[in-house]
Amino acid sequence: xxxxxxxxxxxxxxxxxxxxxxxxxxxxxxxxxxxxxxxxxxxxxxxxxxxxxxxxxxxxxxxxxxxxxxxxxxxxxxxxxxxxxxxxxxxxxxxxxxxxxxxxxxxxxxxxxxxxxxxxxxxxxxxxxxxxxxxxxxxxxxxxxxxxxxxxxxxxxxxxxxxxxxxxxxxxxxxxxxxxxxxxxxxxxxxxxxxxxxxxxxxxxxxxxxxxxxxxxxxxxxxxxxxxxxxxxxxxxxxxxxxxxxxxxxxxxxxxxxxxxxxxxxxxxxxxxxxxxxxxxxxxxxxxxxxxxxxxxxxxxxxxxxxxxxxxxxxxxxxxxx
Amino acid sequence: xxxxxxxxxxxxxxxxxxxxxxxxxxxxxxxxxxxxxxxxxxxxxxxxxxxxxxxxxxxxxxxxxxxxxxxxxxxxxxxxxxxxxxxxxxxxxxxxxxxxxxxxxxxxxxxxxxxxxxxxxxxxxxxxxxxxxxxxxxxxxxxxxxxxxxxxxxxxxxxxxxxxxxxxxxxxxxxxxxxxxxxxxxxxxxxxxxxxxxxxxxxxxxxxxxxxxxxxxxxxxxxxxxxxxxxxxxxxxxxxxxxxxxxxxxxxxxxxxxxxxxxxxxxxxxxxxxxxxxxxxxxxxxxxxxxxxxxxxxxxxxxxxxxxxxxxxxxxxxxxxxxxxxxxxxxxxxxxxxxxxxxxxxxxxxxxxxxxxxxxxx
Numbered sequence: 001x002x003x004x005x006x007x008x009x010x011x012x013x014x015x016x017x018x019x020x021x022x023x024x025x026x027x028x029x030x031x032x033x034x035x036x037x038x039x040x041x042x043x044x045x046x047x048x049x050x051x052x053x054x055x056x057x058x059x060x061x062x063x064x065x066x067x068x069x070x071x072x073x074x075x076x077x078x079x080x081x082x083x084x085x086x087x088x089x090x091x092x093x094x095x096x097x098x099x100x101x102x103x104x105x106x107x108x109x110x111x112x113x114x115x116x117x118x119x120x121x122x123x124x125x126x127x128x129x130x131x132x133x134x135x136x137x138x139x140x141x142x143x144x145x146x147x148x149x150x151x152x153x154x155x156x157x158x159x160x161x162x163x164x165x166x167x168x169x170x171x172x173x174x175x176x177x178x179x180x181x182x183x184x185x186x187x188x189x190x191x192x193x194x195x196x197x198x199x200x201x202x203x204x205x206x207x208x209x210x211x212x213x214x215x216x217x218x219x220x221x222x223x224x225x226x227x228x229x230x231x232x233x234x235x236x237x238x239x240x241x242x243x244x245x246x247x248x249x250x251x252x253x254x255x256x257x258x259x260x261x262x263x264x265x266x267x268x269x270x271x272x273x274x275x276x277x278x279x280x281x282x283x284x285x286x287x288x289x290x291x292x293x294x295x296x297x298x299x300x301x302x303x304x305x306x307x308x309x310x311x312x313x314x315x316x317x318x319x320x321x322x
Numbered sequence: 323x324x325x326x327x328x329x330x331x332x333x334x335x336x337x338x339x340x341x342x343x344x345x346x347x348x349x350x351x352x353x354x355x356x357x358x359x360x361x362x363x364x365x366x367x368x369x370x371x372x373x374x375x376x377x378x379x380x381x382x383x384x385x386x387x388x389x390x391x392x393x394x395x396x397x398x399x400x401x402x403x404x405x406x407x408x409x410x411x412x413x414x415x416x417x418x419x420x421x422x423x424x425x426x427x428x429x430x431x432x433x434x435x436x437x438x439x440x441x442x443x444x445x446x447x448x449x450x451x452x453x454x455x456x457x458x459x460x461x462x463x464x465x466x467x468x469x470x471x472x473x474x475x476x477x478x479x480x481x482x483x484x485x486x487x488x489x490x491x492x493x494x495x496x497x498x499x500x501x502x503x504x505x506x507x508x509x510x511x512x513x514x515x516x517x518x519x520x521x522x523x524x525x526x527x528x529x530x531x532x533x534x535x536x537x538x539x540x541x542x543x544x545x546x547x548x549x550x551x552x553x554x555x556x557x558x559x560x561x562x563x564x565x566x567x568x569x570x571x572x573x574x575x576x577x578x579x580x581x582x583x584x585x586x587x588x589x590x591x592x593x594x595x596x597x598x599x600x601x602x603x604x605x606x607x608x609x610x611x612x613x614x615x616x617x618x619x620x621x622x623x624x625x626x627x628x629x630x631x632x633x634x635x636x637x638x639x640x641x642x643x644x645x646x647x648x649x650x651x652x653x654x655x656x657x658x659x660x661x662x663x664x665x666x667x668x669x670x671x672x673x674x675x676x677x678x679x680x681x682x683x684x
Contacts, residue, residue, distance in 0.1 A: 078654065126637045
């Protein structure tokens with residue numbers, strides 16, 4: 001017998017039924033505790049049987065939500081329910097041994113709800129980092145899928161219901177304005193993918209017709225390397241995804257601060273102008289580098305950015321002098 | 323038929339090492355109801371987890387209680403290791419369990435002394451505590467501390483116990499066995515002690531289970547549960563482990579269970595020190611608990627099962643740390659066991675749950 005633990009979501013209105021069921025099934029009550037999940041509170045009810053610990057999590061309990069006591073089912077919960085009321089402000093009802101707020105009698109009301117601005121900022125930063133990491137991981141897995149089956153993946157790009165639900169959960173925790181931007185970017189990407197899927201069947205048809213043609217010439221070689229026609233079709237499918245990439249950028253920008261995002265957009269907006277300014281014979285890659293450089297500079301402090309620009313100007317004038 | 327009256331019991335009382343208040347509703351010297359009240363030593367240590375990072379909090383966890391100090395640091399570290407998916411070296415697991423069992427021995431002997439003091443056997447009290455000092459000497463030799471040890475860290479332990487020290491452990495523990503058996507003989511067979519404990523404060527097996535009692539208090543009512551039987555850490559390498567149970571369900575049974583658990587702990591230390599593997603005693607732990615990650619853990623403290631919960635928020639500070647200690651779980655059982663007893667027996671019943679109010683209030 002080894003210790004196994006799990007966390008299970010539970011609706012508040014199912015609490016007492018669940019407690020009754022656990023008691024009937026011979027589960028032992030371990031504890032109850034609250035955890036502050038700004039602006040509300042999550043309640044945890046833990047039970048154990050045969051080395052399995054089940055933690056029921058009731059999320060988003062507000063100050064106004066009356067929470068029924070389970071002390072008539074498990075008397076041992078009375079300390080924890082009094083504690084949740086005093087330290088977190090949970091509206092516990094009908095506790096068997098009710099201290100009426102006199103268990104700990106803390107100097108401050110609901111002390112466990114207080115979070116300093118520094119802590120809040122740190123948590124917010126970590127939340128953003130976690131969201132960005134998740135987005136990156138999602139992007140990487142999509143990339144892997146597209147490598148395995150590029151045309152099919154490009155033509156059917158759509159978040160699975162599970163991923164969408166997870167994303168929605170994260171978006172709920174974000175600033176509503178930013179969340180709206182991410183949603184818009186996502187919809188645009190899906191629309192672009194849907195549009196490309198109309199072209200994809202023809203690309204797929206082109207590749208499927210190309211393979212027999214190649215087979216007629218050299219069957220074994222065609223099976224291993226794509227034909228020129230096939231390459232073109234894949235290229236077209238990838239090109240159709242270009243708006244999607246912009247949307248990805250938008251999604252990333254939405255995670256940045258508004259001011260920083262504005263600077264990056266401004267820098268990127270200068271990219272075509274640079275291409276025009278540099279003339280037709282100037283290498284396109286050079287113009288893109290400038291734009292990227294500007295985008296990066298926009299993320300730096302103004303002083304540092306100015307220093308970098310000055311250094312670049314000096315280097316450019318030295319080259320011209322030669 | 324007498325008149326009902328309320329007798330306040332504690333928070334200052336000779337039998338209470340820590341502050342607990344009971345409102346005893348009595349009639350003709352018989353307790354009809356006991357309403358417990360705590361809240362005298364609440365320190366808000368769970369809150370402190372937001373100000374001390376997850377490594378620093380090991381030392382805070384250790385200071386929750388002066389008797390279960392090692393257990394709390396171990397339980398907390400195990401929870402963080404679960405939270406972050408850290409696997410510690412086998413040797414560290416063994417070292418933790420050896421120290422933890424040593425803590426159980428000193429805690430139970432301390433309790434036996436307090437019990438002797440409660441029923442007025444002062445010399446027995448002194449003998450118990452004299453014996454306990456020899457256990458504390460072992461702690462001092464291997465950790466540098468007698469109460470707070472600071473040897474546990476997230477990812478393992480700070481100090482090793484070498485072969486010669488382990489041999490000394492076994493030598494000392496074997497050495498106290500004879501003396502200990504004489505003391506236990508006084509507790510279990512002395513008529514004056516039996517008079518104060520036998521048939522007093524009965525909590526039926528059914529009640530103990532329904533009220534979710536833990537530790538020796540529950541096992542004395544034949545509840546077959548001890549976290550060690552789950553085989554976490556080095557406990558899983560024991561050749562055999564059976565919880566010590568009693569069917570008497572009274573104060574005497576609680577004393578009997580604790581007395582036997584001391585011998586059981588000595589055997590566990592002996593077995594583990596004989597088969598402790600060589601190797602590292604810690605692994606480096608980097609990074610912070612992931613945003614939204616949750617983990618829980620249970621550990622058998624000397625007083626019973628202790629539950630730990632941790633929630634990460636992506637920073638080095640935890641979002642929430644929860645420690646549900648055995649006494650807070652056993653308060654309800656104590657209130658039930660007190661119903662119907664004589665006023666003179668209240669101190670004995672309260673003591674036999676081995677209340678630790680500092681743990682309960684944190």
